[in-house]
Amino acid sequence: MRVFADRLLGIMEKNTRDIAVNWAKDVMKNPKTPSFHSMTQEQCINYAIDFYKNFINIYFESRPYPKQEAYFSSYAERRYREGIPLHEAIYALIMMRRHLWLYAEMQAIFMSPMDQYQAVETLTKTIRLFDSGIYTITKRYQELAAQAG
Template identity: 45%
Template structure:
């Protein structure tokens, strides 16, 4: 274990406790109303799996690639479950915060050296959470664009579609001018 990642070791050892604290908080936080009525069986696995994957990527040489492998799928699950983007991102903020709250409550960093290690841990976990938030928001944006894309309808041979402008010209503004122009063409006396 890298000594600077003592915080991550705490997540490995106490991840379920941290996830439980997060679940209680996300359920009552005013910024996450989607979670308020969800049962533990739905909320806890989200945080537990999140922390497990965080542990897998934290020591990688390229944590960006590690985050890219898992967290777009994580975002898709949240999107399919109907979690609004702002609440999904704030839930991530709370997950990060609860790691630190648990560490402070357990007095994990006592000496000056451990405080330096805490700063290193903070920088590393903040970087990884930034990557995660990038992939979550990017995935949501892709899914929202896909949902908003116009649905193409297939037309059968023989279907006739009259553009709205044609209907409007027949029954709306400009009808008299078009009739007059038509009569001028067909009336040689004018």
């Protein structure tokens, strides 16, 4: 799995801006993310670049969850301060995950049956990190709302 993950995240690292640009275009027009529609494309691109760079660092940690919790708490605080509703902040994150995998598919890195098996393993870990991140974001939004209320 490590070899495949290295390839996937290597592609992600080399093409972070391209992936971020594609995400920004989608998030700025998606009806489920209206808070992003008034942002500049560069703001959205920077959100995605920040996310993808941090995700790469978190992914290869032997114990990723402390770093993951810190990063996603920070993500939640920034989106909360910007006035982005929780459901939009989470959906934007889901779109980032989707764009990562769409880009990987376009690069045709899933060629052999072994690649496909390793892709499933890598996708499983990616989903676990995202799911844990969504939990952290939701928890932090609730804490921030309670403090403000």
